[in-house]
Amino acid sequence: MTDATLRTILLVEDEPTDVALMTRAFEKARVMNPVVHLVDGDEVLRYLAGKGEYADRVKYPLPAVILLDLKLPGATGMQILQWMRVQGEIRRIPVVVLTSDESPKTIDAAYDLGANSYLVKPGNPAEVSRMVQTIQQYWIKLNEPPQLVMRAEAE
Amino acid sequence: MPEPSTLTKPSRPSIHREDIFRRLVDSVTDYAIFLLDVNGNIVSWNPGAERLKGYKTDEIIGKHFSIFYTAQDLASDKPTRELKIAAEVGRFEEEGWRLRKDGSSFWAGVVVSRIHDEQGRLIGFGTITRDLTERRHADLRYRLLIESVTDYAIFSMDPRGYITSWNHGAQRIKGYRAEEIIGQNFSRFYTEEDRAAALPQYVLRTAEQTGHFTGEGWRVRKDGSKFWASVVVTPLRDEGGELFGFSKVTRDMTDRKLLLDELQRHSKELELRVQERDQSNAELEAFAYSVSHDLRAPLRAITGFAEALKEECEGQFSNEGREFLAEITGAAERLNGLIQDLLEYGRVGRISMPLASVNLLDAIHEAKRDLGGLPPGLLTIAVPKELRVRAYPQVLKQVISNLLSNAIKFRRENSSPEVSVVAETQGDTVRLNVRDNGIGIAPEHQARIWNVFERLHDREAYAGTGIGLAIVKRAMARMGGTCGVASKPGEGSTFWIELPQANEK
Amino acid sequence: MQNESVLLVEDDPSDFRLIQRAFNKLGERFEMFRLTNGDEAIAYLSGDDPYENRGAHPMPSMLLLDLKLPRRSGFEVLEWVRRQSSALSRLPVVVLTSSRHSVDINRAYDLGANSYLVKPATNSQLEDLASQFRNYWMSLNEFPSLAEQPRGMND
Numbered sequence: 001m002t003d004a005t006l007r008t009i010l011l012v013e014d015e016p017t018d019v020a021l022m023t024r025a026f027e028k029a030r031v032m033n034p035v036v037h038l039v040d041g042d043e044v045l046r047y048l049a050g051k052g053e054y055a056d057r058v059k060y061p062l063p064a065v066i067l068l069d070l071k072l073p074g075a076t077g078m079q080i081l082q083w084m085r086v087q088g089e090i091r092r093i094p095v096v097v098l099t100s101d102e103s104p105k106t107i108d109a110a111y112d113l114g115a116n117s118y119l120v121k122p123g124n125p126a127e128v129s130r131m132v133q134t135i136q137q138y139w140i141k142l143n144e145p146p147q148l149v150m151r152a153e154a155e
Numbered sequence: 156m157p158e159p160s161t162l163t164k165p166s167r168p169s170i171h172r173e174d175i176f177r178r179l180v181d182s183v184t185d186y187a188i189f190l191l192d193v194n195g196n197i198v199s200w201n202p203g204a205e206r207l208k209g210y211k212t213d214e215i216i217g218k219h220f221s222i223f224y225t226a227q228d229l230a231s232d233k234p235t236r237e238l239k240i241a242a243e244v245g246r247f248e249e250e251g252w253r254l255r256k257d258g259s260s261f262w263a264g265v266v267v268s269r270i271h272d273e274q275g276r277l278i279g280f281g282t283i284t285r286d287l288t289e290r291r292h293a294d295l296r297y298r299l300l301i302e303s304v305t306d307y308a309i310f311s312m313d314p315r316g317y318i319t320s321w322n323h324g325a326q327r328i329k330g331y332r333a334e335e336i337i338g339q340n341f342s343r344f345y346t347e348e349d350r351a352a353a354l355p356q357y358v359l360r361t362a363e364q365t366g367h368f369t370g371e372g373w374r375v376r377k378d379g380s381k382f383w384a385s386v387v388v389t390p391l392r393d394e395g396g397e398l399f400g401f402s403k404v405t406r407d408m409t410d411r412k413l414l415l416d417e418l419q420r421h422s423k424e425l426e427l428r429v430q431e432r433d434q435s436n437a438e439l440e441a442f443a444y445s446v447s448h449d450l451r452a453p454l455r456a457i458t459g460f461a462e463a464l465k466e467e468c469e470g471q472f473s474n475e476g477r478e479f480l481a482e483i484t485g486a487a488e489r490l491n492g493l494i495q496d497l498l499e500y501g502r503v504g505r506i507s508m509p510l511a512s513v514n515l516l517d518a519i520h521e522a523k524r525d526l527g528g529l530p531p532g533l534l535t536i537a538v539p540k541e542l543r544v545r546a547y548p549q550v551l552k553q554v555i556s557n558l559l560s561n562a563i564k565f566r567r568e569n570s571s572p573e574v575s576v577v578a579e580t581q582g583d584t585v586r587l588n589v590r591d592n593g594i595g596i597a598p599e600h601q602a603r604i605w606n607v608f609e610r611l612h613d614r615e616a617y618a619g620t621g622i623g624l625a626i627v628k629r630a631m632a633r634m635g636g637t638c639g640v641a642s643k644p645g646e647g648s649t650f651w652i653e654l655p656q657a658n659e660k
Numbered sequence: 661m662q663n664e665s666v667l668l669v670e671d672d673p674s675d676f677r678l679i680q681r682a683f684n685k686l687g688e689r690f691e692m693f694r695l696t697n698g699d700e701a702i703a704y705l706s707g708d709d710p711y712e713n714r715g716a717h718p719m720p721s722m723l724l725l726d727l728k729l730p731r732r733s734g735f736e737v738l739e740w741v742r743r744q745s746s747a748l749s750r751l752p753v754v755v756l757t758s759s760r761h762s763v764d765i766n767r768a769y770d771l772g773a774n775s776y777l778v779k780p781a782t783n784s785q786l787e788d789l790a791s792q793f794r795n796y797w798m799s800l801n802e803f804p805s806l807a808e809q810p811r812g813m814n815d
Contacts, residue, residue, distance in 0.1 A: 092769035147762035456674035
């Protein structure tokens, strides 16, 4: 993953209003990177594990960063974090928890399960927009992503 | 002859008839014929029984017939079962091992029938036993058709591994003559280590349980010398499925083993050489890595502080001072580029992954993208879509990128560059030509340009590290390809690379 | 920006000076302490002598960690932090180093680094980095608590 514009963002969010806000924010920030949007925790596991259609890593590449809501249908955000920890290369992928839960216990638990960062969803669209821009600048342009082999390894 | 004590006398004795039968029985010496009472105790004996089993009449009468059975059979309560079957069904018949008085075993054909009185009550059993050992050997020989075979040692053993037959091949391979080996245990053919590890027993057990044992290993001849054997052991079973021994076929594989050992030695050597090469590659890699890392730190300092100086003190500098500062920054940048190119050059020589089938057009497009935006119309590409070459994908991209970059860079003054990339197939080989309309290269220089740090022009005329073509040359060599140039000063240059064509992915 | 602070572990004086200069140029500043080797870093985080006084030597909110350090390497410090049984194991660690080697990048993520940044060549790039770093970690990110607390969700 050398070219920053090719790095994929995996957005895991099932709340339609939040999805709309995020999508708009990505557009405004002129984020050129491919954004994969999933709404179900089990689907996320399948994606990361390369099951089924996701085995095609050219079409469904492993992301350079995952934006992860905690409240999801299927596997929860915490369960996804837990699952990733015991995988092979997958566990290197940075996960930014992006959720409405502000409680210190949840924050602590997320870090304990290996979250790289924790962001609280802001209230208004302007702040969401700023947040998305900062996320893109930091995690896509600045941060060095792990080097992953393109095929899926996870069980 | 003593009267049988437990047999109930028939109500109407027919002594005359009884007498004739007795005489009949007594005259038979080939068969053991004797009577048992309802509990299985022996109540009569005949010369055949004495000859076959070794007991005299007075020492056997009254004893239980189970003394003729092997320990294995006793453990599984075979005698009692046989009587039960005979009593219920009328008759029991089998072939099996029986013991003589001296403890030796023989292969017996046995028939046990029940005897009842006129009221139908069981009053005892009659037994006829025949020694079948010889017949079984004959069967064996017949079955295996091996007597004359000399390439294979074929012999048979009893269930405990004692040899019961021997063929010419066995004599030839193992050195023993039949008469000196029959009756010995086959474990003597195994090495001491194998015997200590209970391998012979394992072989028999495996053969018995799974139907065969196949393996290779060292065996010992009569003279103590070892040979590499390929062996197959199969169990021999009678019609009832009972195990009566094993058959073993051994082949002398020493020659083949020596050949295999030689091959293995060679491949081990090869492995070692590859390991050494990989190790020296790894050392080079580590060296290059630490070089780049350690060189870059002071480089960062130079660049960083030069810039900081510029920011803080620019106002205080003379023009000359500002120029000097720019020189420092420029030099630091070039140093950075040199380090990067040197690293690339080193990396290209150390690739150890396998070659792949690469789509040529894709590689060209990727190289083009790496160069950033090119003005439209500058570059023409004439390469078939499906054309594939055998190469390292990343390296090929780098090569094409370097050639394109040169083609564009060495342009003629006041002339816009035009570059064409054309592919030709000649048999199995693909040649990629990168033609430009630039300044061209004089013939006397066309060899030098491929060397590291070779530049034909000063820095002011054309920027560059002088490593680009050296990387191309090294890369092509690593991929099993070639490269070259055709050029005239003022008329542009055509740089070409050749690679083997590849088939599908 | 609350009271977030960064513990920078950087042994090269030139690099440190340039980094410090870049961060100082930022409008909104935050506390940054500096140590020069791995042993010192661990002693600081452990509260060992001479860092027992948490008034003078407060716990940082996160670590900015070079990999090539004298005494214990950055990798060893990272490993040590993640190995702690106390809440300290949650300490966010951002690697800031000159190596772009995938071996180092992957190893850092495997050992639990939250993020990996490569020291850029020029000052202006370094200033960009400082700005993105501040914008993301100091203004946006939610930090875990590092003091001992009864653990919540992952019991």
